Amino acid sequence: MLRLNARHSLSLGVAVALALAPSIAVSIPAASAGQNGSAQRLTLKGFFTPGNVTTTGEVAPSIDQVPPHSPFNKALEHVPAAGVSQIAGNTISGSANTVAAWNGISHFDQRTAGTGVYAGTQFSLEPPDQGLCVGNGNVVEAVNNAYRVYDTAGNPLTTTIPLSQLFLLQPEIVRPAGPFGPFISDPKCYYDPDTNRFFLTELELEINSVTGAFAGPSDQLIAVSSSGNPTAPWAIYSFSTTDSRAGCPCFGDQPLIGADANGFYIATNEYGVFSSAYYGAQLYAISKAALAANAPSPTVTHIDAGPYTLAQGGLAYSVQPATSPNSGYATTNGGTEYFLSTTDWSTGPAIGIRANTVEVWALTNTSSLSGTASLGLSNIALPSEQYAQPPNAQQERGATPLGTLVHDALELLDTNDDRLNQVVFANGLLWAGANSAVRPPNGPVVAGIAYFVVNPHDGAGTLTASMAEQGFIGASNEYVMYPSIGVTPGGGAVVAFSLTGPDHHPSAAYAHLSLTTGAGDIHIAGAGVAADDGFTGYDEETPSNGSARWGDYSAAVSDLNGNIWMAAEYIPGGPRTSLANWGTYVSEVAP
Secondary structure (H helix, E strand, O other): OOEEEEOOOOOOOOOOOOOOOOOOOOOOHHHHOOOOEEEOOEEEEEEEEOOOOOOOOOOOOOOOOOOOOOOOOEEOOOOOOOOOOEEEOOEEEEOOOEEEEEOOOHHHHHHHHOHHHHHHOOOOOOOOEEEHHHHHHHEEEEEEEEEEEEEEEEEEOOOOEEEEOOOOOOEEEEOOOOOOOOEEEEEEEEEOOOOOOOEEEEEEOOOOEOOOOEEEEEEEHHHHHHOOOOOOOEEEEEEOOOOOOOOOEEEEEEEEEEOOOOOOEEEEEEEEOOOOOOOOEEEEEEEEEHHHOOOOOEEEEEEEEEHHHHOOOOOOOEEEEEEEOOOOOOOOOHHHEEEEEEEEOOHHHHOOOEEEEEEEEEEHHHHHOOOOOEEEEEEEEEEEEEEEOOOOOOOOOOHHHHHHHHOOOOEEEEEEEOOOOEEEEOOOOEEEEEEEEEEOOOOOEEEEEEEEEEEEEEEOOEEEEEEEEEEOOOOOEEEEEEEEEEEOOOOOEEEEEEEEEEOOEEEEEEEEEEEOOOOEEEEEOOOOOOOOOOHHHHHOOOOOOOOEEOOOOOOOOOOOOOEEEEEEEEEOOOOOOOOOEEEEEEEEEEO
8 A cells, every 4th residue: 555645544455335246256357457468568768776885964954844745545444343253362471583684774774865965865764665675686675755775784785765756756845945856665675586586576656856745657676686696777667547437547556566487466455546446456567578678669458357356245456376385386377477466345335244255366378478578367256254343552651751742642653454464375375464363362342463375276277176275363462454465486474563551562573374284473583672662653734633643564485595685664763853763673593
């Protein structure tokens, strides 16, 4: 979901009815799906070279501002957490077995990022929405709205660089009152071992540079390294997501990324910029080889996936493509890319219905992306454990200078909803996790994690799937949220997430995950040292219910050495700005 914009929390979602229907396969002819199979060309905007530079002379900003606008969209409302699943609960262990660990990008770093004309031009943003990718001896971390490159020992190889600078855009704001640059949000990062390239994505909405108001058009941005060295030049691409349907101009919220042997895939949720229009999940497929070669104008094929789940009561949303830790892709049917999504679409007539299926998707004949694309998309609803929207999370009391200034209570942390945060295809299985309400023993309903390991089958051209493993992670009287699962080629898995509660400041944590024994103890990799004290929980213009933006997602990926790298939001020590004190923690563990 989008980062906070102005004084409004952008909890975006679907307002359609839900009627669960397990084990339904849907096939929609291209002609009836609106935009299925439509193609356009990517625009190569140019190249950006970060260079090998070090941080010098960063100081706290004298003017701390947040963006002055937000798109008009429906509020996300999901199933209430009533009658949620009883779980055994996980023990919180103080010991962590990290191979390497360091403080990643903090809010202070993000706000003070930028050199040259970008110096002093960043807004204050929440939440960070982390992208993380690791390969060829490099670690790239991205947040709203900056990124940095490290070596695998945590030594910075670049400064913290604004994503506006990477994507060759105008700065966010030239203080004190403009001009304004484009609105960008929701970074994701992926290292592709086949091509030895890094991919970094972001959504963009165009802005009136004088007033800062939305102008209407929107784009999807893609940065692709020109080699395995992410401090060398990146090719910068864009394509339009504006659309011309009723209620548009539209934009693609929360771009989700994946890849197989043949393609690079982006999935978005399409909303109106100025209206309440919602068209569900949109899939975009691009030749991976063309992007890796930094070709001047690769083709992007667009499939409207939203209507594929209408028979089950609503438009598909947040259809998450899979990545793979190595070259173990699905090769059947001319190449297959798998996706997963949850089915807790909305409220309305479905109030009180709890989700107990996950959608399994297969995009076939992906080898055709090297020429004239001819793709097939199918999906089924696979019965699963029950999951539901989690309650907002408590945190341990601590100093809150901003909260004291605005005379507000200690913030809760927003747990958002139960969409999937990441999907990995490894050892023939799809691994994913989502926020969920859970009821541990001897305690109240808290925010926990539902995880799913799906065994897909598509060899005969008909998609089927079974649940190889599923379960929950949760702790009595504490909250865990925003999971990402890193999986090695052999199927070793670690779940990364944030942990908070009455006895814990917001911390970066993880748990090992096994196909035979489920999730193990919760380990705290980076212990928070203070309470979250960010401006999104002290909204005086729009009621926030004392809930601060957190997440919206963490990151976990495997390297080719068989270790798992993780990045999660937490509250570190060190410098802060007047408006926020979040940080990130990067760590490496052996599964």
